[in-house]
Amino acid sequence: MSTAHPKNAERASAVPGTPVLSVRDLSVSFRSDTRTVHAVDSLSYEVAAGEVLAIVGESGCGKSVTSMAVMGLLPPTATVTGSVRLGGRELAGATEKELSAVRGKDLAMIFQEPMTSLNPVLTIGRQIGEVLRRHQGLSRKEAGERAVELLALVGIPAPERRVAEYPHQLSGGMRQRVMIAIAVACDPAVLIADEPTTALDVTVQAGILEVLQSLRERLGTAIVLITHDLGVVADAADRVLVMYAGRAVEQASADELFTAPRHPYTRGLLSAVLRPGQEGKRRLPEIPGLVPSLTAQPDACTFAARCTHADERCGTARPALTPDTGHRVACWHPVAATAPAHEEAAR
Template sequence: MTEVETSTATAAARSAEPVLRVRDLTVSFHGAERTVHAVDGVSYELAPGEVLAVVGESGCGKSVTSMAVMGLLPPTARIGGSITLDGQELVGAPEKRLRSLRGRRLSMIFQEPMTSLNPVLTIGRQITEVLRRHQGLGRSEARERAVELLGIVGIPAPHKRVDEYPHQLSGGMRQRVMIAIAVACDPAVLIADEPTTALDVTVQAGILDVLRSLRDRLGTAIVLITHDLGVVADTADRVLVMYAGRPVEQASVDELFASPQHPYTRGLLGAVLRPGSRGANGRDRLNEIPGLVPDLREQPAGCSFAPRCAFADADCLTDRPPLSRSAGTHLIACHHPAGAAGTAPAQPAASKGTDR
């Protein structure tokens, strides 16, 4: 397939019916003393061949959202809303049905390959297990396919590496093995949870190239969880920004980077290091968002970001803004998007006048 043909096929796939739909997803964890509301009202759709980036600070609910989609949350979790894959409802589905879908139609690249891979099994054994379970391949056929997959994800000498153990591989190679396992059965949806964390830029570029190739060749829909906005700009089609378990902005990658509407999104973009740039007040340091992410055991009635927002008023403290359409497909949960647009987020009223 030529580059033009691949691009055309990918564009056609993205215009198809969504393969994954998440509607008003909520996830809470019930403990002995309090309930933690980890995810509150997340909705999105994902078409074949589309890449949705989910961004936000640590603890904002990105990984919990994806673990809910995979059906991998612990028994203490309470899930509400709807998750459909190929029209099948996953919330409340029997574990047997979820096991039949995981690895075959729905797959995940976990954040830390060294803890996700089994240290006492060879790389080949861990790949062939998926192939034999979901595709019914024999031992020799599965091994041959495992070698092929290792070659596809860019591991040199795959016929030798297939018999090695995780500790014999570098971090980048282990991440590629995780990708090989995740895509072994050509899943319709691939969730990549921080797939380039702690990797050097050269290895990171190689991992992203593998994901793009899968999207273009197979029409795989990808949910990319990341803190790296450079990766988002280079890879994603759409972006979902989460804060304290809630969606605050969703737009195409071009719209979001050209005209971020939510003060939190503007703060994230303002904290990106750029060559030759200077921070606030001309200081040689990154801009920062003052304050901390709120305790999810005590979600405020109003906007979760209000205590850290320079534009917050009385309405923001008492009335939670709904995620509504701003323009085109741009969605935002903010009472004052017009005030925030075009103005860099300042310190909230409580901290103005201080020199941090």
């Protein structure tokens, strides 16, 4: 039985380098009775057909909030401004009906925890079939057959048997693959993968990354990979966007970011990665201080209080990302590109 959908040939022919998702000046804040939290501040990025863009940063930096804003899944307490364009379609400000027609069909998401994302009382086949019946108008029988194909596509053995099973009968790795199968069921133009390898052992993690790589090659899908695992970024990403306190602080190709990071925060993250052969030989350095409160976005560098390079200007003026030259950095004192990549930004 073929694992290819008829649309695959068309999607795979998408021209590499053509932006399919463009986010401009995206800001997200959450209000309560006592305060307002500014989770994302004027974030911009784009991802091209067949490209993997990784968004990295510490927990709480705004990675997942960004993805939920793009999908239109934030609660009513959120205020979202800026532009989110999928192809030529503006999603920011779209109605729920308009977004429902796009989500799962042209824009799909793999959520962090498959055990809580999958319905425990519905079979795997029914949950995959739901998106096919809604967006492609397939009959129950056709959706069931396609569900088997999709499970085979993401590498689940004995897919004919698995479609009749429930989420608790599958391992964590298999449940994550089911989430991927649901997300790619309609061959979306853009797939957002939010921490797709969290809590999985390294063998299963490698398998999930292999599935994502295979899908982008087969379908030409653009992938936004949200993670804090720099090892995953090195294995899977073409370009990297580094976030700190809701802002973009560095953008570069994956190769350039790992060999010549220029923002002190990025260098701090990389210096804290355990390298082969160094186990037990040195204490991993840490970035001193704490992530700032997001109740206000100051007109200053939000990393200044934790940075050894900071001066008075850093605390009084906000640095903008340098012009689009490929490697962009938002810092008044970026580290020289020729400096050793292992140099510690924080001591």
